[in-house]
Amino acid sequence: MTRDDELRLLPVYRGEQIREAEAPLIEAGRGAELMRRAAYGLADCVAKILQRRGRVYGATVTAMVGSGNNGADALYALSFLRRRGAAVRAVLVRGCAHQASLAAFQRAGGRVVESVPEPTEVLIDAVVGTGFSGDYQRPQTPGLEAALSTATVVACDLPSGVDADTGQAGDGVISAEHTVTFGGIKQGLLAGAGSHLSGQLHTADIGLGPHLPKTLVRAVSPHPAADVASAGRGEPLRSPASTDHKYSRGTVGIHAGSDQFPGAAQLSVGAAVATGVGMVTLVAPETVRAHVVAAWPETLGVEPDQQGRQARTGATVLGPGLGNDPQRLNEAQAALEQCLDDGSPCVLDASGLQLIRHQLHQRGGLGHNVLITPHLGEARRIAGDLRDQVLGRMLATDGPKSDPVEAARRLSGSLDCFVLLKGATTVIAAPDAEVLLHRAQTHGRPGVPGLATAGTGDVLCGILGALAATQQGSWLDVAAHAVHRHTQAAAGLDPRAEASFGASALIRALSPSAVAP
Ligand SMILES: NC(=O)C1=CN([C@@H]2O[C@H](COP(=O)(O)OP(=O)(O)OC[C@H]3O[C@@H](n4cnc5c(N)ncnc54)[C@H](O)[C@@H]3O)[C@@H](O)[C@H]2O)[C@@H](O)CC1
Numbered sequence: 001m002t003r004d005d006e007l008r009l010l011p012v013y014r015g016e017q018i019r020e021a022e023a024p025l026i027e028a029g030r031g032a033e034l035m036r037r038a039a040y041g042l043a044d045c046v047a048k049i050l051q052r053r054g055r056v057y058g059a060t061v062t063a064m065v066g067s068g069n070n071g072a073d074a075l076y077a078l079s080f081l082r083r084r085g086a087a088v089r090a091v092l093v094r095g096c097a098h099q100a101s102l103a104a105f106q107r108a109g110g111r112v113v114e115s116v117p118e119p120t121e122v123l124i125d126a127v128v129g130t131g132f133s134g135d136y137q138r139p140q141t142p143g144l145e146a147a148l149s150t151a152t153v154v155a156c157d158l159p160s161g162v163d164a165d166t167g168q169a170g171d172g173v174i175s176a177e178h179t180v181t182f183g184g185i186k187q188g189l190l191a192g193a194g195s196h197l198s199g200q201l202h203t204a205d206i207g208l209g210p211h212l213p214k215t216l217v218r219a220v221s222p223h224p225a226a227d228v229a230s231a232g233r234g235e236p237l238r239s240p241a242s243t244d245h246k247y248s249r250g251t252v253g254i255h256a257g258s259d260q261f262p263g264a265a266q267l268s269v270g271a272a273v274a275t276g277v278g279m280v281t282l283v284a285p286e287t288v289r290a291h292v293v294a295a296w297p298e299t300l301g302v303e304p305d306q307q308g309r310q311a312r313t314g315a316t317v318l319g320p321g322l323g324n325d326p327q328r329l330n331e332a333q334a335a336l337e338q339c340l341d342d343g344s345p346c347v348l349d350a351s352g353l354q355l356i357r358h359q360l361h362q363r364g365g366l367g368h369n370v371l372i373t374p375h376l377g378e379a380r381r382i383a384g385d386l387r388d389q390v391l392g393r394m395l396a397t398d399g400p401k402s403d404p405v406e407a408a409r410r411l412s413g414s415l416d417c418f419v420l421l422k423g424a425t426t427v428i429a430a431p432d433a434e435v436l437l438h439r440a441q442t443h444g445r446p447g448v449p450g451l452a453t454a455g456t457g458d459v460l461c462g463i464l465g466a467l468a469a470t471q472q473g474s475w476l477d478v479a480a481h482a483v484h485r486h487t488q489a490a491a492g493l494d495p496r497a498e499a500s501f502g503a504s505a506l507i508r509a510l511s512p513s514a515v516a517p
């Protein structure tokens with residue numbers, strides 16, 4: 001991925017939207033065809049896994065099969081695999097199964113078993129798909145736990161027990177290494193717990209395309225060969241022109257750092273410099289500026305009480321490491337007022353999020369030039385300021401109403417600004433209800449755990465500021481590029497996901513030529 005590359009945007013659906021798209025086809029008597037295509041997609045993925053592990057012929061594939069269509073998909077998939085020589089077994093978790101698929105499975109030579117055989121090379125989880133409701137209990141099948149430590153787990157449509165919309169999941173859900181999802185990516189595979197449990201995602205085209213609704217939720221994918229025909233392209237990043245000078249290229253002003261947290265300023269400024277921008281101005285007290293300018297001499301330092309006399313910067317970042325010093329917060333408040341008046345892009349992060357309360361009081365909201373970047377804990381505090389208990393419940397990590405996608409959207413609507421809700425999946429929400437989901441992943445697998453370290457949010461702020469200063473697009477595009485670049489830098493530093501780096505190393509990874517402090 002070069003820095004000029006576009007991001008692929010893949011449509012993401014709620015379970016109900018997929019079901020509604022299927023309905024006319026089922027009514028037209030094409031249900032079996034849908035199921036056959038789904039089963040073929042699942043079998044194809046399993047066969048490729050078996051080939052990587054050794055060979056398909058003679059390998060044992062066992063499916064945990066429920067009583068609905070999800071189980072039926074797996075039984076048909078096993079029938080395909082049987083024809084390629086695999087030994088296929090099915091555990092009927094509910095004691096019964098979709099009749100036609102069970103008959104096909106048995107005709108093909110598959111065996112119904114009471115325990116998971118040893119060895120099972122691939123275990124297919126097909127107990128329940130989009131028809132899931134209520135609580136999920138992991139089947140107590142003999143041999144299952146042993147198989148989980150050796151077999152590759154492939155979820156059929158979605159890991160059984162994951163809510164297709166919110167990604168909520170109970171303790172019993174089996175974590176998949178791969179999920180083959182049918183018709184379109186379900187939101188629950190990228191949100192909440194579902195994002196960790198779904199593993200590598202594969203989409204099987206079952207012919208729903210023309211029937212799928214236009215969706216406001218899309219996933220940011222770095223893969224040019226995204227296996228979804230309906231993948232769209234994000235706005236590409238603009239490279240500087242040969243005629244640009246530092247002001248036309250874009251300038252960013254960063255209000256960051258305090259005696260308590262000088263490092264946050266260093267990280268944000270370093271990240272902006274490494275991302276590439278015409279000029280970075282740091283507004284901070286002398287003690288902070290001295291450290292930062294020593295590390296990044298290209299930075300212009302400005303004393304906070306002189307900020308009004310400086311030329312306005314194109315974009316402004318307010319918050320990293322400001323702490324609770326009332327004077328610093330007042331200075332940031334003045335800078336925010338100016339951005340709200342002139343409409344220039346502004347990022348509110350960390351302590352800067354405390355400024356929201358005042359603006360709500362003054363103006364009833366922020367504005368579409370503002371992006372707020374809370375993590376879950378900060379978002380809960382904002383929900384408290386808004387006295388919005390429904391939002392508070394959506395932001396609970398594992399409560400029954402937990403729903404990060406809707407939460408970001410609701411917050412964006414309430415504050416009338418863009419929201420970037422940070423986490424392993426970052427949710428970027430626009431006031432018009434559009435949402436982009438960015439799941440942090442390494443080689444297609446969920447997880448860039450090294451980002452869970454202090455200061456990585458400050459680095460993200462610097463990237464956001466630099467991109468906002470140099471790019472023309474809406475916050476949705478700019479934020480998606482920034483989050484992607486942040487995650488790519490981390491995944492590149494830590495390809496084995498061992499979480500063995502600190503936030504300042506991310507700056508080096510953003511731009512190999514940047515001289516890190
Ligand atoms: N509708 C269609 O034509 C298609 C559906 N497809 C598959 O069908 C699935 C949906 O099928 P269904 O609507 O039959 O539903 P599922 O097969 O997902 O689930 C329904 C079954 O799960 C049980 N169940 C529900 N909640 C449960 C819980 N909490 N614990 C344990 N069991 C529970 C129900 O009793 C019912 O037997 C999709 O996920 C997909 O795999 C695909 O075959 C493509 C075509």
Ligand SMILES: Nc1ncnc2c1ncn2[C@@H]1O[C@H](COP(=O)(O)OP(=O)(O)O)[C@@H](O)[C@H]1O
Nearest residue numbers: 375422423424440448451452454455456457458
């Ligand atoms: N487990 C994780 N996997 C992927 N990304 C993560 C994970 N934990 C945190 N992050 C990312 O790291 C950054 C942390 O930001 P933040 O919590 O504001 O850190 P700080 O305030 O210490 O700089 C965010 O971009 C977030 O999305």
